[in-house]
Every structure is written in C-alpha cells, then in structure tokens.
Amino acid sequence: MGVVKLELKGISKAFGSFYANQDIDLVVEPGQIHCLLGENGAGKSTLMNVLYGLYEPTAGQIVVDGQPRSFRGPGDAMAAGIGMVHQHFMLVPVFTVAENVALGAEPAGPGGILNLEKTRRKIREISERYGFDVDPDALVEDLPVGVQQRVEIIKALVRNAKVLILDEPTAVLTPQETDELLDIMRQLKASGTSIVFISHKLREVKAVSDVITVIRRGKVVGDAPPTASPTELASMMVGRPVSLSLNKAAAQPGERTFVVRDLTVRAANGTNVVDGISFDIARGEILAVAGVQGNGQTELTEAILGVQDHVSGSVTLEGKELLGLPVKEVLRSGVGFVPEDRSHDGLVGPFSVAENLVLDLYDRAPFAKGVGMSPAKVAENAAAKIKEFDIRTPSVGSAAGTLSGGNQQKVVMARELSRPLRLFIASQPTRGVDVGSVEFLHRRIVAERDAGTPVMIVSTELDEVAELADRIAVLYKGKLVGIVPAGTPRDTLGLMMAGVSPEGGSDDN
C-alpha cells in the first residue's frame, strides 16, 4: 500500500478582504494522525476545503509526495489520494449505501446502465476488514449517525484515499461511538493511511494524535506534542491564558418551582419525539439535559416555550400552567429562553444590535411610546447591555448578523437575562462560541442560578454539562433515561446517552 507525504506551503485563502487562512505551512507525514486544533472560526475547515479542492487558494502550494499539485475540484484531490469526511455528511439520504459510495465513480455497463455489484463487494470487503458492519443495500436515511460516518469513511477508502481528512467527526457521536471512531482511526493509521483530524475537543486530540498543530485566526500558532496539558493547548488556541474550570460554589437549591409532568410531543410521523418526561427544577439549581443531538432536546425546550404542536402533559411554573399559553404569555410569566440556533431563532440578523436587544420588550414601556418606539431609550438600553456583557460590536447600530458567534450569543443572553426571571432555559449556550466567551457566558449562567432562578441547560457537550450541572438529566430517543447528580463519571453518562439506564439494563420499551 502506497503512502503519501502531504505538504501545504504558504497557503492563504481570502474571502474579500478577510483572510480565513494566512500563510499556512503544514506537513502531514505518512501514516500519522495529525491534528488541527483550533476554535470555531479559526480557519480549520477552510484550510481543509482548500486541500480538498473545494476552494481555490489565494496563494500557496499543495505538494503531494514532492510534486506540486493544483486541485481544480474534489475530483483532482481524490485522484491525488486525498479523501474527506465532512462535518455535515455528504450522503444522499434517499440513496442506498452502495449508491452513495459509487456516486461520482459509478461502475456502469454499456449505455451507462449502472452495475453496482462491484461496489457492493468492495463495501463488504472494507466493512469486514475494519469491523464496520455496514449493509451496502441499506438506505442511508435509515442508518444511525455513527454508521453514516462509516459510510463516509468507506467512500474515501474505495477511492484509495491515502490521506483522510476528518472534519469535526465526533461532534455528532455519543462518547462510546467516539471511542469506536478513535479505534478505527488507529486501525487506519496502522494500515498506512494518514489522517488529518480536525477538532476543538482537547480530550480526543490528546488521545489519538501524533502531532498537534494549533491554528488561531487563520494562522498557524505552533505545533504541540500530544503530551501537552489541556490548559497549555487551550491557551494556544485562544492566545491568552485561560482557566478551564469554573470553580462555582455549591448549589443552594430552594423550593421546586418548575415542574414538568408526562410531557409528550408527537411528531408529524406519529412517533413521540418527547415521550412522557417528568422532572422538577428548584430555585437556585442548574439542571443540565445531556444527550446526543436529535434525541428530543429541541422539542423539549420548544414545548415548554410553546412553539411545538401536539403537546400533552403539564408544565407548571410556580403553580401556573404554561402549556397552551401563547409564547408571549410564557415569556411574560418570567421565562428566559436561549434557543439552540441563535442566528436562526435567537436573532434577526439584519436588525441592529440595539433592536435585537429589545425584541421581547419592544411593545412595552419604556421602549414603546404610543404606537411608535422610543429610539433614545432603545439605544440607551443597548449601550448599557453592551457594556455589561462585553459585547464586541462596532456600534449599537451594527447588524447583529455581522457579529462573531460569541458576541451574537452575548446579545441573546443579554436580552433574555434582562427581564426578572422565574425560569431560565438555555440550549447549547456556548456552541460555536470562542473559548474566552465561553467562560464569561458560563459565569453569567451560574450568576443567574445564584440569584435564585431555576436554570435548565441543554448541551450535547459533556464537558459543558460537567462544568455547569448541579443535576444531570439524560435524554435518549425522547425518553428520560435518568437524572443523576453532578460528578457522575463520563462512562456512566455515555452509556445513558446510548439508552442504558444507570441502574443497569437497557431502556428500550
């Protein structure tokens, strides 16, 4: 099996006047797992898209085995032995595994009539060699996420990839699936395939990497050995010393004012995406809802807010039933809500920061004045919030959509925390947020707890859950697997996220 040495020399990629990558040098030695570590938006994915021929570099050279190459498209990159597994899978859901694997290089007979037998055989071969357990005739949309990812890997291997790029491959996996993937990566490495592993999760990076290259704001900051401490790596990513632990005080739970009973949300296809969930949250306590993405977390929070249909059960806040109330009433009852997709559901992108900060209160005094609004009061409020939450924006009038992820999230948080709250719900409070802002946002959430508000956090990142939670609820396929105290070992949480209840035994009915 041939091995390939891959070099990137002085790669720059500009979008307009903004440099996503600037003068990047990188050498991937044959048969190594080379990790690219960096925050969201640091330019890792852009770099890999350049390498894979999806973007044309503004400057620089790609050298494969000493030969300078230029890729006009992914086809050229594949021909040079480079394969890529994207963060969002590039699989056609309504195609079978074999059709997806064959696409673009389909074996066909006369007249272009497809003949997928060869593809099926190859899939079975690779599947056996690495223990993938993939059926070539299964429809991709019916497969679990972890298996879909293996289909992506097969796709690259069938095309004889010698260098495999994995872009944030663990973002959608349970901890157990992640471990399996890391094993697969080691096996691939043993058979001579080099891997470029893109991640921002320090634990995984340290576990498999041979070399770590840290990227910040489009530039290579430096290399680090896998033995470097997490604090060192994080500081390299952010560019200043960061403390990774929050050191919050113990919770002082009070009266259980938020009570959910038998909450069920039925989806359009008739299944229950939230299935008979009951829990309470006390004043001054953070309940973190953990689980792999897509196990009912979104529907759970949206049902409480009142934007889901086909909801049954009961949700009471200080004795008042929230289900069935219009969203505005729910918010006026003292619920603060940070949606998981802030740019889509939390902000109106083209509106100014100032306007976004009063989206909930625009029709109330002091911001409303008769049928009109009071721009002075809106601007005043914005100036205060920008200072309090350290929102980095050119001006109060800048469009919210132009801010960085972390600053957008601060706008949403600032708005939701500015009302007197009786319940605070935040979904994925720090997804796509830079490490520096994470710390700040976490402190604000804990401060809200300490002010005596029941707080519910939904997060798919176990690190975040461990950081914030006073108690941890785990969801699997819309059911509550269990509620466990903070400090429960990751392994236990990982099993719960796969549906195994903490007392042991599977929870499949």
Next chain:
Amino acid sequence: MTTATKPAPGAAGPTTALRPSLKVPVSLGVLSLVALVFFGFLGPGKTAEMKISEQGDAIVLPALQIPGQAGGIVLAILLLAMAAYSIYLWNRGERSPKWLPIAFAVVFVFALLVWIVAGAREPSISLAGLIAGSVTLAVPLVFGSLSGVLCERVGVVNIAIEGQLLGGAFTAALVATVTHNAYIGLLAAAAAGALVSMVLAVFSIKYLVNQIIVGVVLNVLVSGLTGFLFGTVMAPDKELFNTPPRLDILPIPLLSDIPLIGPILFEQSVAGYLMYVAVAVVWVGLFKTRWGLRVRAVGEHPQAADTLGINVNATRFWNVTLGGAIAGIGGAIFTLVTIDSFTKEISGGRGFIALAALIFGRWNPIGAFLASLLFGFAYNLQSILGIIGTPVPSQFMAMLPYLVTIFAVAGLVGRSRPPAASGIPYVKG
C-alpha cells in the same frame, strides 16, 4: 395534575401505537356512500350504451348495455366492499395496498360514467373513442410533466412548462408552414422549448433569481411574445405563416386493429409514439443509469455531488435544457396533431396541469404519465358529455379536470416527497 391543555387534533386516537392514517378508509367510505345514493338509489332509469369498437374495425364487439339504476347499485356495492376492506385493514393496523385506491377510482369513474350517460339525452357513447381521445389529449401533458420531472429531479422548479408548451406550439406552426415539413417543425419546437428553458436555467442557476418568479415571468413573456407575433405576422398572412402540414398518423398494421387498445397504442403520429419512448427512456435513464444517479444526487444533496467531483450547476443547466426540449415537442402536438394552426394561448393552461401531473405522479416519469392520462380523460369526458347532452351543466363539466387536479394533488396521493434540493439554488461553500 391537569393534562392536555393544548388542543391536539386526533388526540382521541391512540397516541403511542403507530397506526396508518385514516384518510384512505374514510375517503373511500364517504365516496362509496355518495355513489350508492346518487348513482344507485337516485340513478337514472334509462340504459347506458357503451360502444367498444367502431363500425369500420376489423373485429366488431357488441356494445355494453348497462341499466342505469341497477348498474349503479351493483357498482356502488362493489365500491362499498372495497371501502370495507380498507377499513378492515386499518382496524388491523395495516395500510391499504397501493392498488386499492386506484381500483376504487377506476370503478368510481365507471359508475359516474354510467350515471351520466344513462341520464343523457342520447344515452350512448363510444368507450373506445373516449379512451383514445383521452390519450390524444394527454400527449402534451405527458411531455410537459416529463419536462417537470427532469427539472425537479435535478433541483430546479420548472413553472415555465406552460411557456415551453406555448413556445413549442408557435414555433412548430411557423417553421412547419414555412418549410412545408412537419418534422422540421417538430425539431424547431424542441429547440424553442429548450431556449425558454435555457433562460430559466441561466437566471435561476447563474443569477440565483427565485425559480418560481422566473418561471411565472417566462410564462407571461412567451404568452405576450407569441400573441404579438401571431397578431402581426401570422393572422394577416395565414397561408404563408400559419398553415402547418399535419404529422401523419402512422398506424401499425394488424396491431392497430385490436379493439380498444389498438387505436391507443398503435395508431399514433410520430409524436405519439415518441411519447411512449420518452416515458420509458426518462424512467430508465433516471433510475438505472450513471447519468440518472448523478442527476438525482444533484437534486437531493448538491453539496454531496459536488464533493464527489460532479459539476452541479452544469448538470442542472443541461437537464433543464433537455426538459425544455421535451416540453417543446409537447407543444408541437397542439399545432401539428390536434389543431391545424396556431391560435393565441393555444396551450390553455395545460402546462400547469402538467405540473400537477408531475406532483400527482410523485416525481416519477411513469407516475407522471399515468396522472397525465387521468387528466386527459377528464378533458375528453367533458367534451364528449357536452355532445351527448347531459343533465349536468356544461360549466360544471368544464371544471372537471381542475377538480380532479385539486383532489388528486391534495388528498388522494397522500404525502409525497419532492427531491430535497428542488427549488434551492446551489452556491459553493
């Protein structure tokens, strides 16, 4: 604890078990009761005569004689039985098989036919003529809906089918008249349809203009342009510009003499035979070939196709162009087969019905073909019933095709899934 404060439609039904929808059993039940009351108990006393073969045919079969009321009752009972079977299946938690609604529809339409014919002034129609005429009327619809299938499968919504039909009809008439050759006219129609499609493709793919808007604008544009040219060029000098030769009907010997299906399958113009070929080729092409796999991938998940080295926008451009050419051929049918010259708005909204046929046919060439036949049947029924003089006012009959369209698209097909990326322009990155 109080429960279910939020109104949940269907909450009375079981919520945990996954039951098939009640839509099919209920609609079949209601329709069969309607049939029993109107076609049966209130059925006309006369006997409906349905001729199966024409006088000049090689094999002459006797005509069907069906007494209005008795026939209605028998057919209604058959319908009730089918509805009962569907409810029985639902009760056991099973889905109704696919053939059941289709068989039900066929029997229901037949019962409707008996009811109308037996109530007419002249209670006699030619079944063979009815079906053959339906196919003739369906030909432009089939070409139009195939164009839609090709475009939507690759991710471009083609609202401009109407414009492509109209452009094809106009060009066919003009070119065939000038060259005195219907076949050159047919080719020119394909080119005209492709041209309209290219405009759609360029604006929606390269300039990312909303596809629906481009489509609508194109329809209006083609309608205005052909109307203008018709008024200034064609109408003043009809001999020179608007007397196209017809496409000859080419009956296949022997086979065309088979009663009922002979005239449908084996007594067509070149365009008619082309229709059957086009349906088969598009189906095989889409689902059995390398080209089709790529086309469908582009329509479902363009990013995935792009990362595998498939040129998304080029695939879209050429597919949309090909679709336009097919619709253009459909347009030529109006001026070269059915009517002998071009008139303003000759396509008369058939392009939109073709769009409905494509959705009814679930983005599948064969489905679109069958749906087009159904709509063609509705058109033909309307004109034949006008001739034999039914008690139903002709305005209602004229609504028939559109009524069928609404019911077909809204209710009967259930939830169908369009290609995921249909209507969404592809921008790299």
